Amino acid sequence: MNYQFKWSVLWSGQSGVWLLQGLITTVEISALAWVLAAALGILSGALRTVPWKPARALATAYVEFFRNVPLLVWMFFWYFGVPPLLPRAVQDWIFNHGAEFWAGMFALGVYHGARMSEVIRSGIQAIPRTQFEASVAMGLTTFQAYRLVIVPIALRLIVPPATSESLNLLKNSSVALTISVAELTFQTRQIETYTAKAIEALTAGTVIYLVLCVGIAAIMARVERRFAIPGLIARGG
Amino acid sequence: MKRMFSVVVAVAVALGLSLASSVGAQQDTLAKIKETGVLTIGTRTGSPPFAYVNKNNEWVGFSIDLVEMLVKPEVQKAVGKSIKIEKKESTPPTRIPLLSSNAVDLIAGTMTDTPQRREAVDFSLTFFYTGAQFLVKKGSPIKGVNDLAGKRVAAQQGATNAKIIREKYPQAQLREFPDQPAAFQALLQGQVDAYTNDGIQLYGLKAKAPKPDEWDVVGDFYSEEPYGMAMRKGDAKFKAAVDAGLKNGFESGKYFEIYEKWFGPKGELPYPMTPQVKAYLLKQIGK
C-alpha cells in the first residue's frame, strides 16, 4: 500500500472553485428538474385516477414509457435526438446557450416525473373514494375536486416517498455529465484529472452529496410536520 | 452504465484502501509476480489500436503486444520463472486507484505521462508519442488551436488537452464528455464544431466515421502526449524490468515491427511514424 493521501488538493489550486461550481450546477439542474418532475408527476398521477379512460390511458403511457427506459438513454435522447427536429438556426442558437444543461434538465425532469407519478397515484388511491364524491356533491367540478381536495390531501400523505424520490433525482443528476454538464461528479473527476488524487476527490464529492441529501431530508421532514393533517398522520414531531 | 461502474469501482477501491492503509506494507511487485506467476495489466477495451476487443472477441492491441512481447520476457528474467499476463479493464477515472490497490500491476493502454500523474505513479519509457489536434468537418474555419474563439469544442473529460483548452484558450466553449463515442456523436450532429483529442485517436475516429471523406484532422500538435506504462510509485526493481523490456525493443528493432503491425500501411490504423517521433523515442535510450 503506497497510496499517499493528500487532502490539501481539495482546497489548493482551483479545486475549491470547481467543487463550488459543480455544487451550484447540481443544485440548479436538480431544482429545475424537480419542479418539472413534480408538475408532471402531479398531473399524470392525478390523471391516472380520474373517471375518464382516455386520460388514464395517456397518463399510463407516459409513465410506463419514461420510467422503463434508463435515464442515460433519455439524456442522449434529449441531447442528440431532439435538436435535429428543430431548424438549423435554432439548433445553433441552443447549442451556444447551454443545450447540455437544458437537455439534462428535461431528461431528469421528465424521467423522474414518471416515477413521481406513481408516488402521487398511490397517494390519491389511499384517499377514500367518498372524499371525491363529497367534493363533487357540493358542486365542485372534477378539476376543482382534484385541485382543492384530492391532490392537497395526497401531497400530504406522500411526503416520505416523495422525499426519497427527490433524493434519487438529486443523485441521478450526475448522469448529466455524460452530455457534458459540469455538475458535481464532473468536477470531482476534474480534480482527479488535475491532481491524480482520485480518492480525495471522490471523497469530497461523496461528502457533498451526503450533506445535500441529509439537508433535503431534514427540510422535507419539517415540511411533513408543518403540513401534517391533524389526526391522519401520526408521526413524531 | 460503464460510467457508474467506474465510479462504483473507484469508491469501492477508496473504501478498501482506507482499510488496507492500516496494514499497508510496501508491495514489491516482482515478489508478488514471482509468487503468483501472474502479471496483471490494466488496459482498455475500446481504444483501437492500442487496446480493444476485436471482431473475433479477442482482447488485443499495440499496448498489449508491447507487454506480451517486450516487457514479459524481461519480467520473466527478473523473477526467474515463466509468467502469465492477465488483463483487467481500466478507464481514466479508475486506473490509478486500481494500481494503488494492487488490483493491477501495470497500466498499459493510452495513458499520457504528465508531471501531475508522476506524483502519484511512476512511468516507463515513452512507448508512443502523439499530440492534440482537432477533428473537424471538411472546410471548417478551424485550422488549429488559434481559431477557437467562440467555437464549441468537444474534448474527453480527464484528457490533458481539455485542460490546455480550458486554461490557455478560454474563448472556446469547451464541452467535456466522459467518453469518446458521445463526443464524436456531438461532432457528427453539430452540437460542437470540433473535437479535440490526441491525433492518433482522431485518425481512428475519422476512419470509422460514416463518411470519412467529410472529416479532417487539422492543426499542429498543441500538446505533447507521450504515452507511458504506469506503475506503483517507488518500485524501482519492477520499473527497471519494464524499462529494460522497452529498451530492448527499441534497440533490437522489435518495437518497430510491432508498430508496423498496428500502424503500418496494412495495420489496424495506418499512422506512419514521423522522423521526429522516431528520434524522440530513440533519444530515451541515448541514441
Added chain:
Amino acid sequence: MADVAIRFKDVDKWFGKLKVLSDINLAVVAGEVVVVCGPSGSGKSTLIRCVNGLEGIQGGDLIVLGESIVRPGVSMSGLRTRVGMVFQSFNLFPHMTVLQNITLAPVRVRGLGATEAEKTARALLERVRIPDKADHYPANLSGGQQQRVAIARALAMQPKIMLFDEPTSALDPEMINEVLDVMTDLAKDGMTMMVVTHEMGFARRVAHRVVFMDGGRVVEEATPEAFFATARSDRAKEFLSKILSH
C-alpha cells in the same frame, strides 16, 4: 303538480349485469320529508345517489327541480349546487378547518366573497349548535360534531333539496340524537329531504312519508302512521320486526 321536487319515472339501474333499481316510480314534493328504508342491499342508497348524479341511470327518466338529469349536456355541477348531500362517513376534508370546509364550495363555486362566506358559515354553525368549533380540524371533533359540520357544509350552498345517506349509522349511540335534532329542525324549516335511515323513531316523528325498498324495487310507500301500524307486505313486516325489536 308544479311543486314536485324529484320525480323518478320508470327508473332502471344496473351495476354491470346486476340490476340494482327496477322500475322506480316515485315523486317527492317540495317541503316533503321522505324516509327511505329497507334491508341492506335493497338499493335505497343507490336510489338517493341517483338524485344528484353520483350514480347514472340506464332506463327511465329522473327529473330534479324541473330538469331531467339524464338529458345529454346537463350540468351535473350545476345540479349539485341545488342538491346537498350528507354521507354516512361524514367526508369532511381533513386538511381544512371546519370553517374552510364550509366556505369552500360557496367561494369556489358560487363565487362568494370570503367575508360573506365566513359570515354565512358561522351562522350555519350556530344553527347546527357548534359555533365554537369553527377553527378546529375535523380530526379533533367527535363523530356527531363532524356530521353536523357536514350538514352545515351542505347547507352553505343553499340547496333546495337535501339527501341524507344513513347519516347516523357510523355514530356512537349517544351522538345520534344531536344529529337527528339538527335534521328535525331542518325539516321543520320546510327543507325537501330524502333520508336513508334505520332510525324509525325519526321516521315516525318527522317523515311525511316512508318508502320501503327491497330487491331494488319500491315495495311500499305510506305515511309513517300507516306504515308502522299496518305494513302490508310480508317483507316490510319482517323488516320492521327486526328493526323495532332492538
